[in-house]
Amino acid sequence: xxxxxxxxxxxxxxxxxxxxxxxxxxxxxxxxxxxxxxxxxxxxxxxxxxxxxxxxxxxxxxxxxxxxxxxxxxxxxxxxxxxxxxxxxxxxxxxxxxxxxxxxxxxxxxxxxxxxxxxxxxxxxxxxxxxxxxxxxxxxxxxxxxxxxxxxxxxxxxxxxxxxxxxxxxxxxxxxxxxxxxxxxxxxxxxxxxxxxxxxxxxxxxxxxxxxxxxxxxxxxxxxxxxxxxxxxxxxxxxxxxxxxxxxxxxxxxxxxxxxxxxxxxxxxxxxxxxxxxxx
Ligand SMILES: C[S@@+](CC[C@H](N)C(=O)[O-])C[C@H]1O[C@@H](n2cnc3c(N)ncnc32)[C@H](O)[C@@H]1O
Numbered sequence: 001x002x003x004x005x006x007x008x009x010x011x012x013x014x015x016x017x018x019x020x021x022x023x024x025x026x027x028x029x030x031x032x033x034x035x036x037x038x039x040x041x042x043x044x045x046x047x048x049x050x051x052x053x054x055x056x057x058x059x060x061x062x063x064x065x066x067x068x069x070x071x072x073x074x075x076x077x078x079x080x081x082x083x084x085x086x087x088x089x090x091x092x093x094x095x096x097x098x099x100x101x102x103x104x105x106x107x108x109x110x111x112x113x114x115x116x117x118x119x120x121x122x123x124x125x126x127x128x129x130x131x132x133x134x135x136x137x138x139x140x141x142x143x144x145x146x147x148x149x150x151x152x153x154x155x156x157x158x159x160x161x162x163x164x165x166x167x168x169x170x171x172x173x174x175x176x177x178x179x180x181x182x183x184x185x186x187x188x189x190x191x192x193x194x195x196x197x198x199x200x201x202x203x204x205x206x207x208x209x210x211x212x213x214x215x216x217x218x219x220x221x222x223x224x225x226x227x228x229x230x231x232x233x234x235x236x237x238x239x240x241x242x243x244x245x246x247x248x249x250x251x252x253x254x255x256x257x258x259x260x261x262x263x264x265x266x267x268x269x270x271x272x273x274x275x276x277x278x279x280x
Pocket of ligand 1: 039040041042043044045046047048070071072073074075076077078093094095096099121122123124136137138162
Protein backbone atom coordinates (compact mmCIF):
# COMPACT_ATOMS: atom_id res chain seq x y z
CA UNK A 1 0.00 0.00 0.00
CA UNK A 2 1.19 3.52 -0.75
CA UNK A 3 1.66 5.03 2.72
CA UNK A 4 1.95 8.57 1.45
CA UNK A 5 -1.75 8.95 0.65
CA UNK A 6 -3.03 8.43 4.20
CA UNK A 7 -0.23 10.65 5.45
CA UNK A 8 -1.21 13.43 3.09
CA UNK A 9 -4.79 13.11 4.32
CA UNK A 10 -3.49 13.36 7.85
CA UNK A 11 -1.64 16.52 6.95
CA UNK A 12 -4.78 17.99 5.39
CA UNK A 13 -6.55 17.32 8.66
CA UNK A 14 -3.67 18.91 10.56
CA UNK A 15 -3.85 21.87 8.21
CA UNK A 16 -7.55 22.28 8.89
CA UNK A 17 -6.85 22.23 12.61
CA UNK A 18 -3.98 24.67 12.21
CA UNK A 19 -6.19 27.07 10.25
CA UNK A 20 -8.83 26.76 12.97
CA UNK A 21 -6.55 27.67 15.84
CA UNK A 22 -3.48 28.87 14.00
CA UNK A 23 -0.81 29.18 16.67
CA UNK A 24 2.12 29.49 14.27
CA UNK A 25 3.84 32.64 13.06
CA UNK A 26 2.68 33.46 9.57
CA UNK A 27 5.87 33.93 7.62
CA UNK A 28 4.07 34.57 4.31
CA UNK A 29 4.67 37.91 2.62
CA UNK A 30 3.39 40.10 -0.24
CA UNK A 31 5.47 38.10 -2.74
CA UNK A 32 4.21 34.71 -1.61
CA UNK A 33 0.92 34.36 0.24
CA UNK A 34 1.04 31.24 2.35
CA UNK A 35 -1.90 28.91 2.53
CA UNK A 36 -2.01 25.70 4.48
CA UNK A 37 -1.10 22.38 2.87
CA UNK A 38 0.99 23.75 0.00
CA UNK A 39 2.45 20.88 -2.03
CA UNK A 40 5.95 19.76 -1.05
CA UNK A 41 7.58 16.73 -2.59
CA UNK A 42 6.86 13.80 -0.32
CA UNK A 43 4.65 15.60 2.16
CA UNK A 44 2.59 18.79 2.26
CA UNK A 45 3.58 21.98 4.04
CA UNK A 46 1.98 22.46 7.44
CA UNK A 47 3.91 24.66 9.87
CA UNK A 48 5.13 23.66 13.31
CA UNK A 49 3.56 25.78 16.03
CA UNK A 50 5.88 28.35 17.54
CA UNK A 51 5.60 27.12 21.14
CA UNK A 52 6.43 23.58 19.99
CA UNK A 53 9.42 24.81 17.97
CA UNK A 54 10.82 26.39 21.15
CA UNK A 55 10.06 23.26 23.22
CA UNK A 56 11.80 21.04 20.63
CA UNK A 57 14.92 23.22 20.52
CA UNK A 58 14.98 23.52 24.32
CA UNK A 59 14.73 19.73 24.67
CA UNK A 60 17.64 19.31 22.23
CA UNK A 61 19.67 21.66 24.49
CA UNK A 62 20.79 23.72 21.51
CA UNK A 63 23.86 25.88 22.10
CA UNK A 64 25.84 28.28 19.89
CA UNK A 65 28.25 25.45 19.09
CA UNK A 66 25.54 23.43 17.34
CA UNK A 67 24.49 23.32 13.72
CA UNK A 68 20.74 22.81 13.36
CA UNK A 69 19.30 21.29 10.17
CA UNK A 70 15.57 21.28 9.53
CA UNK A 71 14.70 18.65 6.92
CA UNK A 72 11.76 19.95 4.90
CA UNK A 73 12.04 23.47 6.28
CA UNK A 74 8.79 24.94 4.90
CA UNK A 75 8.61 28.68 5.62
CA UNK A 76 11.84 28.50 7.63
CA UNK A 77 10.30 28.82 11.08
CA UNK A 78 12.59 26.28 12.80
CA UNK A 79 16.00 27.49 11.47
CA UNK A 80 14.97 31.14 12.00
CA UNK A 81 13.78 30.56 15.56
CA UNK A 82 16.90 28.49 16.32
CA UNK A 83 19.15 31.35 15.20
CA UNK A 84 17.01 34.02 16.86
CA UNK A 85 16.66 32.31 20.24
CA UNK A 86 20.00 30.47 20.54
CA UNK A 87 22.36 32.36 18.20
CA UNK A 88 23.08 29.06 16.49
CA UNK A 89 23.89 28.38 12.82
CA UNK A 90 20.89 26.76 11.16
CA UNK A 91 20.18 25.32 7.73
CA UNK A 92 16.87 24.42 6.11
CA UNK A 93 16.55 21.98 3.24
CA UNK A 94 13.30 22.41 1.33
CA UNK A 95 12.05 21.08 -1.98
CA UNK A 96 9.47 23.77 -2.82
CA UNK A 97 11.42 26.70 -4.39
CA UNK A 98 8.77 29.28 -3.41
CA UNK A 99 9.09 28.24 0.23
CA UNK A 100 12.90 28.42 -0.03
CA UNK A 101 12.72 31.97 -1.44
CA UNK A 102 10.20 32.99 1.23
CA UNK A 103 12.42 31.50 3.98
CA UNK A 104 15.38 33.49 2.69
CA UNK A 105 13.34 36.71 2.77
CA UNK A 106 12.11 35.84 6.28
CA UNK A 107 15.71 35.36 7.45
CA UNK A 108 16.69 38.71 5.93
CA UNK A 109 13.73 40.48 7.58
CA UNK A 110 14.82 38.97 10.91
CA UNK A 111 18.42 40.08 10.14
CA UNK A 112 19.61 36.55 10.67
CA UNK A 113 20.99 35.78 7.22
CA UNK A 114 24.53 35.47 8.62
CA UNK A 115 23.38 32.52 10.73
CA UNK A 116 20.59 30.97 8.67
CA UNK A 117 20.66 29.52 5.18
CA UNK A 118 18.22 27.56 3.05
CA UNK A 119 18.98 25.06 0.38
CA UNK A 120 16.55 24.01 -2.30
CA UNK A 121 16.83 20.26 -2.54
CA UNK A 122 15.54 16.82 -1.71
CA UNK A 123 16.29 15.69 1.84
CA UNK A 124 16.88 12.18 0.54
CA UNK A 125 19.65 13.46 -1.72
CA UNK A 126 21.19 16.41 0.13
CA UNK A 127 23.99 16.01 2.67
CA UNK A 128 23.13 16.97 6.25
CA UNK A 129 25.93 15.08 8.00
CA UNK A 130 27.30 18.37 9.43
CA UNK A 131 24.24 18.73 11.65
CA UNK A 132 24.52 18.30 15.40
CA UNK A 133 20.76 18.81 15.78
CA UNK A 134 18.23 17.57 13.20
CA UNK A 135 14.60 18.67 13.30
CA UNK A 136 11.76 16.90 11.50
CA UNK A 137 8.07 17.40 10.85
CA UNK A 138 7.56 14.91 8.10
CA UNK A 139 5.36 11.94 8.98
CA UNK A 140 6.12 8.40 10.08
CA UNK A 141 6.89 6.89 6.67
CA UNK A 142 9.45 9.59 5.81
CA UNK A 143 10.97 9.43 9.30
CA UNK A 144 11.36 5.67 8.90
CA UNK A 145 13.05 6.17 5.52
CA UNK A 146 15.48 8.63 7.10
CA UNK A 147 16.25 6.45 10.14
CA UNK A 148 19.34 4.63 8.75
CA UNK A 149 20.98 7.96 7.87
CA UNK A 150 20.03 9.49 11.21
CA UNK A 151 21.46 6.53 13.14
CA UNK A 152 24.65 6.89 11.11
CA UNK A 153 25.24 10.47 12.20
CA UNK A 154 27.90 11.53 14.67
CA UNK A 155 27.20 10.12 18.15
CA UNK A 156 25.57 12.78 20.29
CA UNK A 157 23.60 14.31 17.41
CA UNK A 158 20.09 15.11 18.64
CA UNK A 159 17.09 14.35 16.46
CA UNK A 160 13.75 15.99 17.30
CA UNK A 161 10.55 15.15 15.47
CA UNK A 162 7.31 17.08 15.77
CA UNK A 163 4.31 14.75 16.28
CA UNK A 164 5.75 11.68 14.52
CA UNK A 165 7.92 8.90 15.95
CA UNK A 166 10.74 7.18 14.09
CA UNK A 167 9.61 3.61 13.55
CA UNK A 168 11.30 1.22 15.99
CA UNK A 169 13.66 3.80 17.56
CA UNK A 170 12.46 4.36 21.14
CA UNK A 171 12.57 8.09 21.95
CA UNK A 172 14.79 9.28 24.79
CA UNK A 173 12.28 11.98 25.68
CA UNK A 174 8.67 12.86 24.92
CA UNK A 175 8.09 16.60 24.64
CA UNK A 176 4.62 18.01 25.34
CA UNK A 177 3.42 21.44 24.35
CA UNK A 178 0.88 23.43 26.40
CA UNK A 179 -1.74 22.67 23.74
CA UNK A 180 -1.21 18.92 24.23
CA UNK A 181 0.83 18.19 21.08
CA UNK A 182 3.79 15.82 21.29
CA UNK A 183 7.26 15.75 19.86
CA UNK A 184 10.05 13.22 20.35
CA UNK A 185 13.77 13.49 21.03
CA UNK A 186 16.52 10.96 20.30
CA UNK A 187 20.29 11.15 20.75
CA UNK A 188 22.33 9.26 18.16
CA UNK A 189 24.24 6.53 20.04
CA UNK A 190 27.84 5.53 19.42
CA UNK A 191 28.32 2.11 17.86
CA UNK A 192 29.50 -0.16 20.62
CA UNK A 193 28.50 -3.63 19.43
CA UNK A 194 31.33 -6.17 19.64
CA UNK A 195 34.09 -7.24 22.00
CA UNK A 196 35.80 -4.57 24.08
CA UNK A 197 39.23 -5.40 25.55
CA UNK A 198 40.28 -3.32 28.54
CA UNK A 199 43.49 -5.14 29.50
CA UNK A 200 44.65 -5.27 33.13
CA UNK A 201 42.73 -3.31 35.76
CA UNK A 202 42.92 -3.53 39.57
CA UNK A 203 40.84 -6.60 40.60
CA UNK A 204 39.94 -7.26 36.94
CA UNK A 205 42.76 -9.06 35.08
CA UNK A 206 42.27 -9.33 31.31
CA UNK A 207 38.91 -7.59 31.38
CA UNK A 208 36.77 -7.85 28.26
CA UNK A 209 33.12 -7.04 27.63
CA UNK A 210 30.96 -8.48 24.85
CA UNK A 211 28.24 -5.97 23.93
CA UNK A 212 25.03 -6.57 21.99
CA UNK A 213 23.51 -3.24 20.92
CA UNK A 214 19.98 -2.24 19.93
CA UNK A 215 20.14 1.46 18.99
CA UNK A 216 20.77 3.32 22.31
CA UNK A 217 20.24 0.19 24.44
CA UNK A 218 22.60 -2.69 25.07
CA UNK A 219 23.27 -5.74 27.13
CA UNK A 220 26.69 -7.17 27.81
CA UNK A 221 28.66 -10.07 29.23
CA UNK A 222 31.69 -9.25 31.34
CA UNK A 223 34.73 -11.58 31.25
CA UNK A 224 37.74 -11.65 33.54
CA UNK A 225 40.63 -13.91 32.60
CA UNK A 226 38.36 -15.63 30.07
CA UNK A 227 35.60 -16.45 32.61
CA UNK A 228 32.21 -14.75 32.53
CA UNK A 229 31.68 -12.93 35.81
CA UNK A 230 28.65 -10.72 35.18
CA UNK A 231 25.78 -9.76 32.89
CA UNK A 232 24.73 -6.19 32.23
CA UNK A 233 21.09 -5.82 31.23
CA UNK A 234 19.20 -2.72 30.09
CA UNK A 235 22.35 -0.65 29.55
CA UNK A 236 21.90 2.69 27.80
CA UNK A 237 24.34 4.65 25.67
CA UNK A 238 24.05 8.42 25.93
CA UNK A 239 25.53 9.67 22.64
CA UNK A 240 29.21 8.77 22.93
CA UNK A 241 29.05 8.14 26.72
CA UNK A 242 29.18 4.53 27.81
CA UNK A 243 28.78 3.27 31.36
CA UNK A 244 29.41 -0.35 32.38
CA UNK A 245 28.18 -1.24 35.87
CA UNK A 246 28.74 -4.73 37.25
CA UNK A 247 29.83 -6.70 40.34
CA UNK A 248 32.51 -9.32 40.95
CA UNK A 249 31.74 -11.10 44.22
CA UNK A 250 30.81 -8.33 46.64
CA UNK A 251 32.75 -5.66 44.83
CA UNK A 252 30.94 -3.23 42.56
CA UNK A 253 32.66 -1.76 39.53
CA UNK A 254 31.74 1.13 37.32
CA UNK A 255 33.57 1.99 34.11
CA UNK A 256 32.47 5.29 32.60
CA UNK A 257 33.84 7.12 29.62
CA UNK A 258 33.68 8.17 25.99
CA UNK A 259 33.61 6.06 22.87
CA UNK A 260 35.59 7.48 19.96
CA UNK A 261 35.27 5.14 17.01
CA UNK A 262 36.86 1.85 18.06
CA UNK A 263 38.45 3.34 21.18
CA UNK A 264 37.17 3.90 24.71
CA UNK A 265 38.73 6.30 27.20
CA UNK A 266 37.36 6.55 30.70
CA UNK A 267 37.73 5.83 34.41
CA UNK A 268 37.20 2.81 36.64
CA UNK A 269 35.27 3.78 39.79
CA UNK A 270 36.04 7.42 39.05
CA UNK A 271 39.78 7.06 39.69
CA UNK A 272 41.73 4.56 37.56
CA UNK A 273 42.23 5.44 33.91
CA UNK A 274 40.78 2.86 31.49
CA UNK A 275 41.47 2.41 27.79
CA UNK A 276 39.51 -0.02 25.68
CA UNK A 277 39.57 -1.26 22.10
CA UNK A 278 36.67 -2.66 20.12
CA UNK A 279 36.93 -5.62 17.84
CA UNK A 280 33.69 -6.40 15.97
C1 LIG B 1 5.01 19.46 7.42
S1 LIG B 1 6.04 20.60 6.59
C2 LIG B 1 7.13 21.09 7.90
C3 LIG B 1 7.76 22.44 7.68
C4 LIG B 1 8.71 22.88 8.77
N1 LIG B 1 9.76 21.91 9.01
C5 LIG B 1 7.98 23.14 10.05
O1 LIG B 1 8.15 22.33 11.00
O2 LIG B 1 7.21 24.11 10.12
C6 LIG B 1 7.03 19.50 5.58
C7 LIG B 1 7.88 20.22 4.56
O3 LIG B 1 8.69 19.27 3.90
C8 LIG B 1 8.83 19.65 2.52
N2 LIG B 1 9.22 18.43 1.80
C9 LIG B 1 8.46 17.36 1.49
N3 LIG B 1 9.20 16.41 0.89
C10 LIG B 1 10.46 16.92 0.77
C11 LIG B 1 11.68 16.40 0.25
N4 LIG B 1 11.77 15.18 -0.27
N5 LIG B 1 12.78 17.18 0.31
C12 LIG B 1 12.72 18.43 0.84
N6 LIG B 1 11.59 18.96 1.37
C13 LIG B 1 10.48 18.21 1.35
C14 LIG B 1 7.46 20.20 2.19
O4 LIG B 1 7.52 21.06 1.06
C15 LIG B 1 7.11 20.94 3.49
O5 LIG B 1 7.52 22.27 3.43
